[in-house]
Amino acid sequence: TAGQARGREMWYNIRMQIEILPSLLAADFGQFAAEIRRAEASGAEALHLDIMDPHFVPNISFGPDVVALARKTAPGFRRNVHLMMSRPDLYLERFAAAGAQTLQIHIEADCDLHTELGRIRALGLKAAVALNPETPVEILAPYLDEADGFLVMTVHPGYGGQTFIDGCVPKIAWLRARRPAADIMVDGGVNDRTLLTAAGAGANQFVAGSFLFRQPDMKAAVDGLRRGAREAFACAR
Numbered sequence: 604t605a606g607q608a609r610g611r612e613m614w615y616n617i618r619m620q621i622e623i624l625p626s627l628l629a630a631d632f633g634q635f636a637a638e639i640r641r642a643e644a645s646g647a648e649a650l651h652l653d654i655m656d657p658h659f660v661p662n663i664s665f666g667p668d669v670v671a672l673a674r675k676t677a678p679g680f681r682r683n684v685h686l687m688m689s690r691p692d693l694y695l696e697r698f699a700a701a702g703a704q705t706l707q708i709h710i711e712a713d714c715d716l717h718t719e720l721g722r723i724r725a726l727g728l729k730a731a732v733a734l735n736p737e738t739p740v741e742i743l744a745p746y747l748d749e750a751d752g753f754l755v756m757t758v759h760p761g762y763g764g765q766t767f768i769d770g771c772v773p774k775i776a777w778l779r780a781r782r783p784a785a786d787i788m789v790d791g792g793v794n795d796r797t798l799l800t801a802a803g804a805g806a807n808q809f810v811a812g813s814f815l816f817r818q819p820d821m822k823a824a825v826d827g828l829r830r831g832a833r834e835a836f837a838c839a840r
């Protein structure tokens with residue numbers, strides 16, 4: 604009924620925290636500490652750290668030492684660690700010890716997701732499942748209740764600065780319909796336009812790398828993204 608729909612709308616809007624996450628992959632690698640401070644000063648809710656091995660993606664980024672640097676540089680700035688790795692299971696403790704607070708592992712990785720989500724939570728961290736663009740979202744059905752959140756990739760992982768793939772957006776709506784209160788993050792090609800599409804489908808966490816780090820005033824850009832996301836997310840309900 605309309606009343607139930609309105610009740611649900613209220614509940615969604617109160618419960619869902621909109622978060623903007625600058626991706627350190629787009630920072631100046633010669634000035635990590637200054638860039639981490641710039642991201643924190645922007646008022647963004649958390650830092651997104653992209654960990655890549657060259658087997659899972661065609662690139663190499665950085666490892667636990669950079670997560671530890673983020674903790675040392677900005678202890679109060681939450682660290683969201685995206686493991687684009689074939690064997691994330693071998694490194695969970697290392698990233699936990701370095702200061703990761705959320706660990707995201709890919710469903711395409713070579714490990715048992717049930718087991719590893721449980722291990723991440725046992726380490727006291729939030730556990731999320733990431734999904735590549737070519738992977739159908741229905742594959743997540745057995746894990747819906749085991750993850751704190753979901754990460755919908757809207758580019759092929761490996762590099763920043765790519766174009767948002769619109770075809771991935773229905774996956775966000777599929778997840779939101781099944782997990783109304785879970786964190787649903789979108790990552791890849793997010794800017795002030797594509798963010799609206801993702802928020803309209805029900806995403807509440809937005810990674811932005813190249814769009815944010817190229818801004819002379821990152822705070823104004825983060826504020827603008829958050830405002831846009833709040834409005835688009837509200838409209839979708």
Ligand code: DX5
Pocket residue numbers: 626628629651653685758759760761762763764765790791792793810811812813814
């Ligand atoms: C892609 C990474 C993304 C990337 C996003 O492999 O997972 O987090 O840094 O960068 P932009 O926002 O530039 O697409």
Ligand code: ZN
Pocket residue numbers: 626651652653685790810
């Ligand atoms: Zn990422």
